[in-house]
Amino acid sequence: MAATPAPRSVDDVLELLRSRGGRVTSSRRVLLAALFEGGPHRTAEELAAEVQAQLADVHLSTVYRNLDELERLGVLVHSHLGHGPATYHLASETHGHLVCEQCGATLEVPEELFAALVRAARTAYGFVVDARHFAVVGRCAACAALPAGAPASAAGTSEPEPSGGP
Amino acid sequence: MAATPAPRSVDDVLELLRSRGGRVTSSRRVLLAALFEGGPHRTAEELAAEVQAQLADVHLSTVYRNLDELERLGVLVHSHLGHGPATYHLASETHGHLVCEQCGATLEVPEELFAALVRAARTAYGFVVDARHFAVVGRCAACAALPAGAPASAAGTSEPEPSGGP
DNA sequence: TCGCTGTTGCGGCTCATTCGCATTAATGTG
């Protein structure tokens, strides 16, 4: 099923791209460099900003199209971290996510955490769970310890965002 | 913890509403009737349509505001079923959701299915999982049985909606 | 019956993402 084993480097991917009839463009080169160098969990907009730092007028929609294409090639995957925009990461770095609804902190967790759920869903319903595409939400340790409503100071990826009061 | 035990009927909720300084309006009455009578998993837009069948010019944003208010009262909860709009249901009818990414079928599942995950997340990370707010996605039995890409004819709650084929 | 104040209709706005279209540029070929 895996048409593409695992991309090892930017040039690797570019080669794959070319072998599929695609073209190696500077925007793609830079986008891939950003993906390989930076951390995980970056949104399309963040990636666009990084690309634009090198190539000022790469349009946001070009970034979206390239991310799409790379996902089609199996190089990338995206996940939805609760509310908010999708985040992209290399297919080789997949993992599950726990996202705190209160403070927005994001926890990367090994897929093993979902093993029992995956098993149970398959057994009971024949349903094959994909624990990576959507985050599992809830409340992080810090927020869970507080009375409902007060977010702990998040050390997460995004800024903490308390919702409206009681 | 539960300021509101469980709403039993439309009038119940209206009374609760009034006791909190809210007002009983016809749009709220009709919206509540729709919620109590119809099935689960309805989107704001669907609910608006049902309300508008009785009261032609209830505005969509009024429905959103009322849903919001009812959620604040603890009468409703909403969940995000994969991609697509949020769905609302009575707080007394909560359950988890498994949503097929391929054919869109929605499976209601008891929260017990997530028990192991909930336990594991708490033990390993102190994270309190909320298995209701966001659906767990994957592929339903029918779709999982097929070669990737071909959606089975879904018998889910909503209409089957194969996304634009490749 | 009044008046206070919660609600509504309406239109416009945001945010994330996608689309159409004319233009540009990466490639394989001659």
Add this chain to the structure above:
DNA sequence: CACATTAATGCGAATGAGCCGCAACAGCGA
């Protein structure tokens, strides 16, 4: 190397879900 192909791009506009502000309206207690 010049050229034709045709994939990619820039740009702006559109989409879909949901939220916001504001002025007009309408419950409800007095």
